[in-house]
Amino acid sequence: METLPSVPVHLLRHDSHCEKRICIIGAGPGGLAALKVISESAFFKSGKWSVIAYETRKRVGGIWLPAPPVPDAYDAPMTPLYDSLTTNLPHPIMAYTSYSFPPETPLFPSAHVVQTYLESYAAYFNLMSLIKFDTTVSDARWESTKWTVTLSNGGHFVYDHLIVANGHYHLPRIPEVPGLADWMENGRASHSAWYRKPDFLGDKILVVGGGPSGQDIAAEMCTVSSVVVHSVAAPDTMTNGAGNLIQRGRLIELKANGQVVFDDGTTEDNIDHCILATGYQMHFPFLEGASMINKNIPPDFPPLSPSELFNSTYHVFPLAKHLFPLQAQYPISSVAFMGLIIRVAPFPLMEAQAYAIVRVFSDPSSLDPVTETVDVLTRADKIRHTGASTPLEIAKAWFRFDREDQWNYRDALYQFAQGMRSGTPLIKVTDWEKELYDLKTELRSGWEDLEKSGDSSEWLRDVGKNGVQDWVRLMYRVAEYARRRKNLLEKL
Numbered sequence: 001m002e003t004l005p006s007v008p009v010h011l012l013r014h015d016s017h018c019e020k021r022i023c024i025i026g027a028g029p030g031g032l033a034a035l036k037v038i039s040e041s042a043f044f045k046s047g048k049w050s051v052i053a054y055e056t057r058k059r060v061g062g063i064w065l066p067a068p069p070v071p072d073a074y075d076a077p078m079t080p081l082y083d084s085l086t087t088n089l090p091h092p093i094m095a096y097t098s099y100s101f102p103p104e105t106p107l108f109p110s111a112h113v114v115q116t117y118l119e120s121y122a123a124y125f126n127l128m129s130l131i132k133f134d135t136t137v138s139d140a141r142w143e144s145t146k147w148t149v150t151l152s153n154g155g156h157f158v159y160d161h162l163i164v165a166n167g168h169y170h171l172p173r174i175p176e177v178p179g180l181a182d183w184m185e186n187g188r189a190s191h192s193a194w195y196r197k198p199d200f201l202g203d204k205i206l207v208v209g210g211g212p213s214g215q216d217i218a219a220e221m222c223t224v225s226s227v228v229v230h231s232v233a234a235p236d237t238m239t240n241g242a243g244n245l246i247q248r249g250r251l252i253e254l255k256a257n258g259q260v261v262f263d264d265g266t267t268e269d270n271i272d273h274c275i276l277a278t279g280y281q282m283h284f285p286f287l288e289g290a291s292m293i294n295k296n297i298p299p300d301f302p303p304l305s306p307s308e309l310f311n312s313t314y315h316v317f318p319l320a321k322h323l324f325p326l327q328a329q330y331p332i333s334s335v336a337f338m339g340l341i342i343r344v345a346p347f348p349l350m351e352a353q354a355y356a357i358v359r360v361f362s363d364p365s366s367l368d369p370v371t372e373t374v375d376v377l378t379r380a381d382k383i384r385h386t387g388a389s390t391p392l393e394i395a396k397a398w399f400r401f402d403r404e405d406q407w408n409y410r411d412a413l414y415q416f417a418q419g420m421r422s423g424t425p426l427i428k429v430t431d432w433e434k435e436l437y438d439l440k441t442e443l444r445s446g447w448e449d450l451e452k453s454g455d456s457s458e459w460l461r462d463v464g465k466n467g468v469q470d471w472v473r474l475m476y477r478v479a480e481y482a483r484r485r486k487n488l489l490e491k492l
Helices: 031-039 109-124 178-183 214-222 347-364 369-385 392-399 405-417 431-437 440-453 456-460 468-491
Strands: 019-023 047-056 137-143 146-151 156-159 161-164 189-191 204-208 227-231 246-250 249-252 260-262 273-276 335-337
Touching: 019 031, 019 137, 019 156, 019 431, 031 047, 031 109, 047 456, 146 161, 178 189, 178 214, 178 249, 204 214, 214 227, 227 260, 335 347, 347 405, 369 392, 431 440, 440 456, 440 468
Parallel strands: 019 047, 019 161, 161 335, 189 273, 204 227, 204 273, 227 246
Antiparallel strands: 137 146, 146 156, 249 260
C-alpha cells in the first residue's frame, strides 16, 4: 500500500492490532468534528483504529474557505461564500461545544473569522496530520467486507468504515420555473453560488429566495440597482415602498420580454437579471458509480423497504439517527452521513453526531434496526401532520428541524454515546443555548446597531477571557438592548 506524504506511516499501514480503518470524506466542519472525536477515543489512542480524512481543497474549512467563482468538475464554484457574509447565529451558540471562539470576537463574526476558528480547532486538537489535502474521493463502493475507495490521484485503499462529510452547499438547486432555462441560457439569470459582491447587473433586479443569503443579496443589490424585487414565500407588504426594495410572492414564470409573474397574480416588468438564492442539492457522486445510493425520491411508505438508500437531493433516506443507512447493500454500521440537518446550530450538533458514530463503529449491535425503523416512521407521521402529503414534500421537510428537535436530538446522541466505555462526556444542551437561539434575529439586529454606532468594541472588551459565561452575559445584555431599541422605535 502506498504511503500518503502528509500522513504518518503508522496511521496507514495494516498493523496486526489495527482492527478498524476509517475514511472521512471532507475536512470541513463535519469532517473536523469526526476527526477530533475519533482521535480522542481510546480505540484510536490504543492503535486499534486508524483514521484519515481526504479533502479536495488545500486547507480545512469547507464552505468557509473562500474561492473565486470558477466552475469545478460539477460546473459549480468550490464554495458559495460571498464577500460580506457573516454568521446568522451568535458564535457562542454556533461554536463546537469543546472549543470556543477567542475572547473579544464579534458576536456575529465574518466568514474569515470562522475560517480562522476552524483552522485553530484543527491545530489545537492535532488534526492536521490526519488529513490528506488536494485529494478527492472519486469512488467508494462496498466490496465483500470492506469499502474500496478510489482517489483522484489514482490510489485505491480499503476501509472498514466511511464517514461522509462532504457538505451540502455546493451543487446549486435550480427550480423548475417556466422560462427560467431560457433566462439562464441567455445569461439573464444566475444562482447565488456565483455571487460574491453587488456588481451592477441592470437597473431592475429580481432576487429569488427568502433564506439568509437571499436576504443579504437583496439588501446588497439595492446599493447598485434602482429597484430590487425580492421573491419570497411570505412577502411582507408593509415593507414595500420603503427604499428601492419590493417584496413579492413565489415566482411562477419568467417571460422573454422581461416580465415576471408571481403566485398571487402580480407581475413586475423590465427585469434585467434574476439571482436565484434557491439552495443546494445533496450530492454524493462518489457513491453513485456503483449504485451505493439511488438518486431518486424514495417511494411512499409504509411499508419501509430496507433494500436501498435514496438521495432525493433534499434528504438521504432512510437513516438511523439521521446518520446510518437502513438498507441491505452494506452493513448499516459501516457508513455515516454527517451534518445533513438544516436550520440548526451545526458545529455542536456534528460533534454530538461524532460521538454517536464512535459508539456504533465500536459496537454495531448498539444500533437496533427495528427501533430505528420505528423512529423513521414516527418522524414521517410528524411531518405528515404538518401538512406534507407527497413523497417530495416529505423529502423537503425531513431534515428541517423545528424549535425543539435539534436540542432533543443532541441530548439523545450524547445519551446514546454514553452506552460505551470510552469516556464520552455527558453533555446536555443548556437553557441559555435554547433561549438565546430563539432570540437570534433580535440579537443580530441589536449587534448590527452596536457595530454601526461604533459601540461594539467597548461591549466586547475582555468578554470571553473568563469562559463561556462571559458570552452568555453579553448575549442577554444585547438581547435587552435590542428589545429597548425596538420599543423606542415603535413609540416614535
